[in-house]
Amino acid sequence: MALTTGSDGGRSGPKLAGGRLSRCDSGLDEEAERQEQPWGLGPDLECGAGEERCESACDSAYSSGPLDSFSSRCSLGSSSKAPAQETTFNPWAYLSKEGDTFLHLCIIHQVEALALAFIGQCSLEYLNWQNDLFQTPLHLAMYTRQTNIVRHLVVKGSDAELQDRNGNTPLHLACLYSLEESARALTQPVTAKERRLLGCGDSGTAGPRNLERQNWQGLTCLQVAVLSRNDGMVEHLLSSGARVNTQQEATSGRTALHLAVELGELGLVSRLLRAGGDPDAPMYNGCTPLHLAAGRLDPGIASALCQAGADPLLPNLEEDTPMDLADSNWNILDLCPFDDVRLRGQPVAV
Template sequence: MASDDCRKDDLLEDNRTDSGIDSYRSILKSEEPREPSADFSGPRDKFPTVEERLDSAYGSSSITVESLSEIVVDCTLSSGQEEQTHQSSELTEQEENLLTTITEDGDTILHLAIIHEDKFIAQQLIQLFPKEVLDIQNNLYQSPLHLATYLNLTDVVKGLVEKGACLELQDQEGNTALHVACQHGQTECANEMTREVSPSKLAPVLEIQNWRGLACLHLAALNRQHQIMKLLVKKGADLNIQEGTSGKTALHLAAELHDITSVKLLLSRGANVDAAMFNGCTPLHLAVGRQDAAIANLLCQSGADTMLRNMEDETALDLADGNDDILALFPFDDIQISGRSVVSVKF
């Protein structure tokens, strides 16, 4: 019987060191998101750092693309024979045990197929596996959807989402697969994860914060992913959601990064120009503090309140530090009572 060929020994060898991924360093040439300040701490201790995995499944692996193909073909043929014989498409117990075997690194055969970037085999496995298996997370808490997104395998992402893969699973950094897409600029993957998903199902995904307190919109803003920002806003992302460490909105982050394109995008979509951080600072405070006259001007034109004070009792004007371009944006204090202007005109 063809299923007899589907043996665990074909998949795993004793003391194998194949991991499937070397913390993505050998697969991806990615950078950490650029952060404007030290407000964001590193990953929380909820998921301790896993030892670096020993290889990337490309050279020393006991699982090759050919062996993956043989396993899947054998099991697919077996399933067909079972269907003809028993009028059932269910896998035999032996096949199901093999296909759901977990390696020492927590990977299923689907994880490994994705790591090998074999889209055909991955799609075959997606069809073979029940939904519950699609959501198995490895030792780094990565689901197959996380891996497919990291590797920008759009068709695999589409197949997983269509089969019902969970969008809310978080990896060891607290990132969902959509977080990953926002961080690394995988626009098409983000499209597939949001295309056919109902607003009620997508809303909680857009609100999830990773262990640094960042929602998807924050990561997109930090990495200047303007197309993904537009997509998230279109799909109902909260423009004014605050990150968890200092209360910054995406508009605060864009102002810190001197990213006028993001500032314009967010303001045009209705972001709160006077949103306050936990310390009371508005985007205008941050723009003026960074001597960015262009963004400060844009914020003022959008109705920013120049008299708002932070917890240090500072207005944005107090942070201008003699910058004439920025000072010209503020009203001339003709009469003051208790330090506040009661009659003012614009320069």
């Protein structure tokens, strides 16, 4: 990487005023290596053998030493034929042709120590800077599976709801690539101890606040996790407050429960039903999850939906009920186990 100095070498960082830059490829829009590390400052994790080791490590990581040392090594000296003059490289003012700040590049090249030093000293404007693919440092830390950096960015107050060019938040990326450890680092509440160790004030609620935010495909994080067939991620999102019935994906109006039925994932269907998934939620064409199960001749999922209260006689926009979609040779009782039918007040055993 060539080291360059801007004409305003004394500026404190990229300016957000005056419009956006043109968008071009920064080279991190594909799936990266699948390796995660536990973050070092989580509420339930210790940074070392004790409090003293933790504070010592934090002081070391966030001292000005790494930046001072880097700056001294990057001074641009003059040649022997030119008048004596020296210009010092200013990493805070650097911006690549792809719109990456120096912090973006530290994360891309996985230089963790220098990235942590920058995170400890820069402003929120710098932390939330989006490159030409609208990726923040938090997006890039997700792509490169650097969970420790993810956690430090969250503690410092990075905006976890900014969206990249595909509309994905960092949490969407965690669900898409099954980054469960990074998702926990992103969503776990920040403790007073973490703020104290990083020298942060009370900057409000950290991490994503709107778990129902949709990407440009109209998918929420929960729907992305269901499509990835990730039971653990679905469980984590539900326990973190994600709601099952609040959003329908944009193309056909499917809920997370519809998606689980289409995938034939009985375990996910049962978990979503326990979380309050509506078995009679209609798609844009009026089809409920039970319509989908009947059309796919899936008696296990159909039975689970009926037991949760799904109506087998509810018509879609074409006036077809789930019973109408069942194959004529299929035992209809597998689809609709009428175990609550009563004759003269007495239950009828089938």
